Amino acid sequence: MAFGAYIRLKREAKGIQMNDFARQLDISPAYWSRIERDIEKPPKDELIRKAAEILGENVDDAFVEASRLPPDMRDDVGGLVRMYRKQATGDK
Template identity: 40%
Template sequence: MTPFGARLRALRDARGVTLTDLAKALHVSPAYLSALEHGHRGRPSPGLIHQVNEFFGLIWDDAEDMVRLARVSHPRVVLDTAGLSPEATALANRLARDIRRLPPDAIAALLAILERAAPEA
């Protein structure tokens, strides 16, 4: 599941909206929304993000948060470490190999380290 997909599902659950009803309102298929929620589809388009924000009545910070979540929700990431240190390449390869085995607390710790070292813009 992607960050955007998790938030979309949480919004649907909190408001009692079915996948089918949301898909109909957004003019997309339920299969597409399900794939988006489960991380089997890439980032949603800016237009779809806007539609989701409008459907749920999200404004200001909540709407911006949906844009941010969509930006970090590509399920198949490619890392180019050309020109970086050997350690950076080793880290990228290790993460690619082991990410499925990391427990949630280890992922949270790694994200916290990265946020302290290089905060998102």
């Protein structure tokens, strides 16, 4: 599911109006509407985190729906990829 559709489904399930939600995020309703309709790419990390928290959703799940790793995991994954590649190629 695309991020916009995911977050809209969660928002509507909580009974929160889009204008009210945008106000809580401190952004314009027009911009948030474009995100929910997947016209805009998923927003910056901070807005994804804040939206998930307002909705009481798991922040990691929101990042996955946005096709991103949660910020706190990015360095860890990079290290794992480097380690895997070293093992795969026999580099030390």
